[in-house]
Amino acid sequence: ENGITRPKGHKVTYHYNSTVEDMHFGKTHPMKPWRLTLAKHLILGYGLQHTMDTHEAVAAGKDQVSRFHDPHYVEFLSQVSPTTFDELCRDPRFAKAIPPKHPGDNVDLGPYNLSTSPGADCPVFADMSTYLFLYTGATLAAARQLVSDTSDIAINWSGGLHHAHKAEASGFCYINDIVLAILEMLKRWPRVLYIDIDVHHGDGVEEAFQREPRVMTLSFHRYGTYDESQPGHKFFPGTGDVSDRGLRGTIGEHFALNVPIGAGIDDRQYGGLFEAIVGRAFEAYKPSAIVLQCGADSLGGDRLGQFNLNIKQHGECIAFVKALGVPLLLLGGGGYTARNVARAWCHETALATDNTLPPNIPMDLIPEPRAFQGHGNGNGQLYPAFPPNKHINECKDDQLEMMVKKLD
Ligand code: TV1
Ligand code: CA
Ligand code: ZN
Known part of the structure; x- marks a missing residue:
């Protein structure tokens, strides 16, 4: 017995599909x-599956995905594969979605920002339709569990693909499962x-x-600039300044909050910022439910x-939001x-179910040898300091304090 127990007073559901884990972007x-297989195996190794109801996801339908996305884009995504791509590009329905080519583009872009370059x-990539509609199906199933009161915390580690637009893929994201989940939740809850x-x-x-006061977004x-060596290169996607507060002149203005941060922020700085801002946003907005993207x-x-966050601090953000006590x-x-993703999401699954994992990962739970190749920190610990990347101490306390005031 390792002391892992079911949470008292709330119910957690876990949504997954192994097919998603076997996909390759290239x-x-x-x-x-x-990384999802790695996370799942750690979760199973600790026995956390006994503390929640586990649901194997089924694919979302095109009609469900079209509640946010452009139906032509959804049709394209449902048919696209490395073998059908060229033919689909010639289809007049999709031709207008091909962006103009800029001099200096290093990849050829097809319709909707998709590419085989x-x-x-x-x-x-191969079986990409299957992948997209499955991670979306898992997020929708999780949202429906919350809406129907059959879960208090619903988890889908394969979702959270926050860059996808209505008719465009962006930054590794194709279907915006988050938007679709929020739309589902708005059927029941006012905010x-x-x-x-x-x-x-x-x-x-x-x-x-951006025009919707019933949803407050907080990122x-x-x-800012990616690094000193290339002054013109902005950290992706380049949006989200503090002045970006929702669409001006619409009722959605002031219902978007952005916390732009410099490189190298540490646990203490991030924790202070997160709790001050999330605490005030919650008090002011009084949401009926919360969606937390745990990238x-x-x-x-x-x-x-x-x-430079440790898993402990990343997890404390999840614990802080959970303690607000609304469906999550x-x-x-x-x-x-x-390996760090797997440890973080395993730890956070434990937090969701009110469990505490021992600080050292037992040798027999260390998932896959290939996860420990490459640089540092393969020592089997769960929360430790990471080899900090080179961007340290660029993030100043006084700037962070100003941010809290500006957002008030
Ligand atoms: C293929 C092969 C693609 C190697 C992309 C890093 C690669 C990146 C690759 C990469 C890479 C980005 C840009 C592209 C500006 C664009 C899931 C024209 C070593 C949610 C998405 C980051 C983050 C996109 C997604 C970013 C998420 N960074 N190697 N691409 N250029 N794109 O900068 O928020 O985490 O890097
Ligand atoms: Ca963010
Ligand atoms: Zn990211």
């Missing part, structure tokens, strides 16, 4: 769905708060609800991120150093 693409953010701790700005979700993210690329040592949808998102 050899060098940073998005690795197998190596190096594309949103590649067309939904969306919080996004992925290191990237949650631009797709913000844009979808914490790296913002793990805000951890130290992430392959794409520039923050927990979604994944980014996270590009797979």
Whole structure:
């Protein structure tokens, strides 16, 4: 017995589908769905599956996805594969979705920002339709559990794809499962708060609800110049300044909040910022339910991120939101150093079910040898300090304090 128990007083549901985990975006693409297998095996190793109801996801329908996305885009996504792509590009229905080519573009883009060129953010890969409609199905099933009161916290680590637009893929995201989940939740609840701790700005979700006062979006993210060596290169996607507060002149104005952050933010700084801002937003907005995008690329040592959070602090954000005591949808998102993603989401699954894991991962739970190749921190611990990336101490306390005041 390792002391893992069911939570008292609330119910957790876990939504997954193993088919999603076996997908490949391409050899060098940073998005690795197998990080979900790593996470799942840690979760199973600790016995956390006994503390929640587990649901195998079924694919979302085209009609469901079209409640936000353009029906032509949905049709394209439902048919696209490496073998059908060229033919679909010639189809006049989709031809107008091909963006003009700019000089200096290093990848050829097809309709809806999709591409078969190596190096594309949103590649067309084998079985991609299956992947897209399954992660969306898992998020919708999770949202429906909350809406029907059959769950208090619903989890889908394969969801959280916050950059997808109405008729365009962006930043590894094709279907915006978050927007679809919020639309489902608005059927029952008057106000939904969306919080996004992925290191990237949650631009797709913000844009979808920029005219909608029934949804408040709040993203914490790296913002500004990527690094000193290339002054013109902005951290992706380049939006989400503090002045960005929802669409001016509409009733949605003031219902978007953005917390742009410099490189290298640490646990103490992030925790202070998060609790001050989320605490005030919750008091002021009084949401009936919360959707939390738990992107793990805000951890130290992430392959794409520039923050220095430990798993402990990342988890404290989840614990803080859970303690607010309203129905909660927990979604994944980014996270590009797979072993850290698995540890974070396993720890956060434990938090959701009121369990505490021991600080050291027993040797027999260490999931996959391939996860420990590459740089540092393969020592089997769960929450420790990561090898900080090179961006340290660029993030100043006085700037962070100003931000809390500006957002009041
Ligand atoms: C193929 C192969 C694609 C190697 C993409 C990093 C790659 C990146 C690759 C990459 C990469 C980005 C841009 C592209 C500006 C664009 C899930 C024209 C080593 C939610 C999405 C980041 C983050 C997109 C998604 C970003 C999420 N960074 N290697 N691409 N150019 N795109 O900068 O928020 O985590 O990097
Ligand atoms: Ca974010
Ligand atoms: Zn991200």
